[in-house]
Amino acid sequence: MFDTVTTVLEWFGLCIFSVTGALVASRKQMDITGFALLGCVTGLGGGTFRDLVLGLTPVSWVEHPSYIMATLIVACLTFFFAHIPQSRYQYLLWFDAVGLALFAVVGAERALNASNDPIIAVAMGVASAAFGGILRDIIGQEEPVVLSREIYITAALAGAVVFVALVRLGVPREIAVGLGFCTGLILRGAGLIWGLSFPRYQPRPGRPIGKP
Amino acid sequence: MFDTVTTVLEWFGLCIFSVTGALVASRKQMDITGFALLGCVTGLGGGTFRDLVLGLTPVSWVEHPSYIMATLIVACLTFFFAHIPQSRYQYLLWFDAVGLALFAVVGAERALNASNDPIIAVAMGVASAAFGGILRDIIGQEEPVVLSREIYITAALAGAVVFVALVRLGVPREIAVGLGFCTGLILRGAGLIWGLSFPRYQPRPGRPIGKP
Amino acid sequence: MFDTVTTVLEWFGLCIFSVTGALVASRKQMDITGFALLGCVTGLGGGTFRDLVLGLTPVSWVEHPSYIMATLIVACLTFFFAHIPQSRYQYLLWFDAVGLALFAVVGAERALNASNDPIIAVAMGVASAAFGGILRDIIGQEEPVVLSREIYITAALAGAVVFVALVRLGVPREIAVGLGFCTGLILRGAGLIWGLSFPRYQPRPGRPIGKP
Numbered sequence: 001m002f003d004t005v006t007t008v009l010e011w012f013g014l015c016i017f018s019v020t021g022a023l024v025a026s027r028k029q030m031d032i033t034g035f036a037l038l039g040c041v042t043g044l045g046g047g048t049f050r051d052l053v054l055g056l057t058p059v060s061w062v063e064h065p066s067y068i069m070a071t072l073i074v075a076c077l078t079f080f081f082a083h084i085p086q087s088r089y090q091y092l093l094w095f096d097a098v099g100l101a102l103f104a105v106v107g108a109e110r111a112l113n114a115s116n117d118p119i120i121a122v123a124m125g126v127a128s129a130a131f132g133g134i135l136r137d138i139i140g141q142e143e144p145v146v147l148s149r150e151i152y153i154t155a156a157l158a159g160a161v162v163f164v165a166l167v168r169l170g171v172p173r174e175i176a177v178g179l180g181f182c183t184g185l186i187l188r189g190a191g192l193i194w195g196l197s198f199p200r201y202q203p204r205p206g207r208p209i210g211k212p
Numbered sequence: 213m214f215d216t217v218t219t220v221l222e223w224f225g226l227c228i229f230s231v232t233g234a235l236v237a238s239r240k241q242m243d244i245t246g247f248a249l250l251g252c253v254t255g256l257g258g259g260t261f262r263d264l265v266l267g268l269t270p271v272s273w274v275e276h277p278s279y280i281m282a283t284l285i286v287a288c289l290t291f292f293f294a295h296i297p298q299s300r301y302q303y304l305l306w307f308d309a310v311g312l313a314l315f316a317v318v319g320a321e322r323a324l325n326a327s328n329d330p331i332i333a334v335a336m337g338v339a340s341a342a343f344g345g346i347l348r349d350i351i352g353q354e355e356p357v358v359l360s361r362e363i364y365i366t367a368a369l370a371g372a373v374v375f376v377a378l379v380r381l382g383v384p385r386e387i388a389v390g391l392g393f394c395t396g397l398i399l400r401g402a403g404l405i406w407g408l409s410f411p412r413y414q415p416r417p418g419r420p421i422g423k424p
Numbered sequence: 425m426f427d428t429v430t431t432v433l434e435w436f437g438l439c440i441f442s443v444t445g446a447l448v449a450s451r452k453q454m455d456i457t458g459f460a461l462l463g464c465v466t467g468l469g470g471g472t473f474r475d476l477v478l479g480l481t482p483v484s485w486v487e488h489p490s491y492i493m494a495t496l497i498v499a500c501l502t503f504f505f506a507h508i509p510q511s512r513y514q515y516l517l518w519f520d521a522v523g524l525a526l527f528a529v530v531g532a533e534r535a536l537n538a539s540n541d542p543i544i545a546v547a548m549g550v551a552s553a554a555f556g557g558i559l560r561d562i563i564g565q566e567e568p569v570v571l572s573r574e575i576y577i578t579a580a581l582a583g584a585v586v587f588v589a590l591v592r593l594g595v596p597r598e599i600a601v602g603l604g605f606c607t608g609l610i611l612r613g614a615g616l617i618w619g620l621s622f623p624r625y626q627p628r629p630g631r632p633i634g635k636p
Contacts, residue, residue, distance in 0.1 A: 028359060031410035033366040037342070037358070040335075048265060053472060055481030057267030058327065065331040079413060115482065119489040123464075130461070138350060138562060139358065146461070146563065147452060154457040198455035201503060240571060243622035245578040249554070249570070252547075260477060269479030270539065277543040291625060350562060351570065 005174050006109045009181070010047070011070065013102035016095050017132050018043035018071040022078035023092040024140040032079045039075025040068060042136040046103050046128035054114045054124070093192055096133055096145060100152070101184030103129040104159040105177050118164050125160030126153060129184075150191030154198060159184025217386050218321045221393070222259070223282065225314035228307050229344050230255035230283040234290035235304040236352040244291045251287025252280060254348040258315050258340035266326045266336070305404055308345055308357060312364070313396030315341040316371040317389050330376050337372030338365060341396075362403030366410060371396025429598050430533045433605070434471070435494065437526035440519050441556050442467035442495040446502035447516040448564040456503045463499025464492060466560040470527050470552035478538045478548070517616055520557055520569060524576070525608030527553040528583040529601050542588045549584030550577060553608075574615030578622060583608025 021042030025035040044061050051059040061067035107128030111121040130146055130153060137144040146152055163180030167173060190196040233254030237247040256273050263271040273279035319340030323333040342358055342365060349356040358364055375392030379385060402408040445466030449459040468485050475483040485491035531552030535545040554570055554577060561568040570576055587604030591597060614620040 026413045029412045030359065031363075031366065031412050033364075033369055033410065034359070035413070037338075037365050052264055052476055053481070053483045053486055055483075055486075057265070057269070057481070059265045059267075062265055062267075062327055062329075062332055065329050065335075068331060068335055082413065115486055117486075117489050119492060120486055123489075123492055126461075134563060139346060139356065141356065141359065144563065144565065147454065147458070147565065151455075152457075153461050154455065157457055198457065200453045200455050201450045201459070201506065238625045241624045242571065243575075243578065243624050245576075245581055245622065246571070247625070249550075249577050264476055269477070269481070271477045271479075274477055274479075274539055274541075274544050277541050277547075280543060280547055294625065351558060351568065353568065353571065 005177055006106055009102050009177065010106045013099050013106060014043040014047075014067060014071055015074045016102065017046070017099040017136075018074040019078050020092050020096045020099065020133070021136045021140075022075040023082060023089075023095070024136055024142055025075075026078070026082040027089070027142070028140055032076060035075045035079045036072050038136060038140055039078070040071045041139060042132045043071035043074075044068070045132035045135040046107065046130070047132075049131045050107050050110060050124050050128040053127075054111060056114060093145070097155075097185060097188040097192060100129045100133070100156050100188055101159050101181050103132070104156040104184045105163045105180040108160040108163050108180070109173075109177065112164065112167065118168060121164045122157070122160045125163070126156045129156040129160075148191075149200070150195055150197050151187050152191065155184045155188035155191065158187050217389055218318055221314050221389065222318045225311050225318060226255040226259075226279060226283055227286045228314065229258070229311040229348075230286040231290050232304050232308045232311065232345070233348045233352075234287040235294060235301075235307070236348055236354055237287075238290070238294040239301070239354070240352055244288060247287045247291045248284050250348060250352055251290070252283045253351060254344045255283035255286075256280070257344035257347040258319065258342070259344075261343045262319050262322060262336050262340040265339075266323060268322075268326060305357070309367075309397060309400040309404060312341045312345070312368050312400055313371050313393050315344070316368040316396045317375045317392040320372040320375050320392070321385075321389065324376065324379065330380060333376045334369070334372045337375070338368045341368040341372075360403075361412070362407055362409050363399050364403065367396045367400035367403065370399050429601055430530055433526050433601065434530045437523050437530060438467040438471075438491060438495055439498045440526065441470070441523040441560075442498040443502050444516050444520045444523065444557070445560045445564075446499040447506060447513075447519070448560055448566055449499075450502070450506040451513070451566070452564055456500060459499045459503045460496050462560060462564055463502070464495045465563060466556045467495035467498075468492070469556035469559040470531065470554070471556075473555045474531050474534060474548050474552040477551075478535060480538060517569070521579075521609060521612040521616060524553045524557070524580050524612055525583050525605050527556070528580040528608045529587045529604040532584040532587050532604070533597075533601065536588065536591065542592060545588045546581070546584045549587070550580045553580040553584075572615075573624070574619055574621050575611050576615065579608045579612035579615065582611050 018039035021038035022035045025038040048059050104125040108121040108125030111124035133145050159180045162183045163176050166176035230251035233250035234247045237250045260271050316337040320333045320337030323336035371392045374395045375388050378388035442463035445462035446459045449462040472483050528549040532545040532549030535548035557569050583604045586607045587600050590600035
């Protein structure tokens with residue numbers, strides 16, 4: 001069984017990501033069913049991928065339909081309240097950041113329970129954090145957030161690494177979850193606020209032909 | 213075991229969706245292998261997703277290779293006969309509508325047999341109806357039909373809801389399948405003919421800053 | 425158990441595809457985590473799809489984390505050395521060609537071991553060869569190589585068909601693997617060098633209205 005902290009965070013992450021999916025739907029002026037579809041895809045996409053590759057089928061939301069209901073309700077509420085914030089895109093980016101940090105830790109935790117390999121746990125944390133947003137941006141034809149110049153995948157990676165390392169060091173899970181989440185959110189937040197980014201690949205001139 | 217009506221409809225849906233995939237290939241002037249690829253992806257994509265998340269692996273077309281053969285043959289026939297209709301895009305939209313209504317019912321039926329939960333059944337109906345077309349449009353770099361202004365996902369949703377509700381009320385499956393299919397097709401058809409659509413999200417001015 | 429030749433080729437294919445993913449990341453000027461993500465997606469995508477639909481879960485890279493490590497290391501090396509070649513896009517296309525031919529044979533071999541059906545084996549060969557590159561191009565927002573005018577999917581198809589046919593005829597696996605790989609690589613290479621392509625779909629004028 002998973003401890004309560006992780007389950008609560010997974011629920012929170014589902015709802016947060018569902019909001020980002022619905023906000024993309026609002027930018028495309030879709031109808032309410034479109035909001036529901038993009039909310040579900042974004043909220044459930046990462047966990048679906050994680051469960052499938054770990055062989056945990058039927059996937060969690062088939063066993064617990066309350067997951068789908070939560071993403072649907074949140075997406076529909078967004079349909080009616082999305083006009084309130086001044087800038088929907090800013091909200092989208094920040095909700096996406098919270099969801100990213102949450103799912104990086106939750107995904108790593110689930111994988112640690114299923115396979116007990118730290119590399120797989122970190123990879124699953126990154127994958128379940130990134131996958132929902134990638135699907136959302138592809139289906140909604142947005143510029144993929146994952147390609148953004150500011151720190152993004154790195155934040156999920158750092159959060160998952162901190163969590164897995166602390167668990168391995170014997171730190172209680174609640175504390176490891178908290179510190180992993182904060183690491184991810186602070187890094188991504190630094191990217192959003194100060195445009196913090198890692199060195200990008202800089203194309204340099206190729207070697208002159210004929211020289212070794 | 214599934215009853216015969218559903219199996220026949222699944223076959224018909226496979227072939228119809230395969231035609232829409234091949235028509236996208238024709239719009240991109242691909243060669244015959246491209247037709248086969250897009251036909252398979254569109255015809256088998258929805259069912260593959262459904263089987264994977266329900267944990268019904270190996271997926272149905274691995275167990276019954278005749279499914280692949282049917283989509284391949286249909287896609288190759290389309291290569292030779294796609295020039296006949298005056299407007300290929302109109303055919304694409306209508307075939308897609310029939311496939312959507314068919315898979316909404318078939319997907320819900322399969323999920324009802326596997327998990328017996330009405331919410332999951334409806335979600336699976338919508339997902340298996342929409343997924344093949346989403347993949348087709350992403351790989352073929354078309355404007356996703358799922359983003360279209362006219363009723364689309366809602367039609368699949370309505371068809372699946374009608375089917376599941378009737379089965380729950382004790383109506384014989386053949387009748388429930390027929391009524392669910394008609395509901396989906398009529399709604400989507402109304403969208404195509406009269407441009408019927410649900411209220412879209414309308415951006416409204418944000419609240420004035422400083423006011424509650 | 426799989427024989428050694430296939431395992432070696434799978435490793436080689438993983439690394440080659442990881443390079444192509446990293447080269448796409450370099451074209452988008454991503455940071456090193458972006459290189460790692462695209463390298464993993466491209467290197468592992470085809471095999472993940474194959475394992476999922478065959479029901480071989482947890483998928484191979486969850487059971488053998490060394491697969492992930494290899495794609496990560498290759499992607500990170502590419503970050504530092506991608507500037508050396510004169511034309512990165514040419515390298516991308518040729519590495520992709522080698523990976524395509526390798527995975528067509530490896531995928532067919534794995535499917536033959538799992539289901540023993542020649543049609544499924546050929547389909548899995550094509551799918552695992554094409555899927556990683558399709559994901560790479562969608563996430564990296566490149567023009568999908570699979571839509572390219574020159575022979576692409578057909579090369580994977582031919583390689584898989586040759587391999588499966590030879591195995592069925594009783595030819596030793598090593599030889600069948602070698603000939604299948606050469607068939608795929610030569611066909612795709614001919615497409616790259618001479619622009620060899622199959623007849624494309626040519627839109628022809630529709631039938632005059634009112635005539636049978």
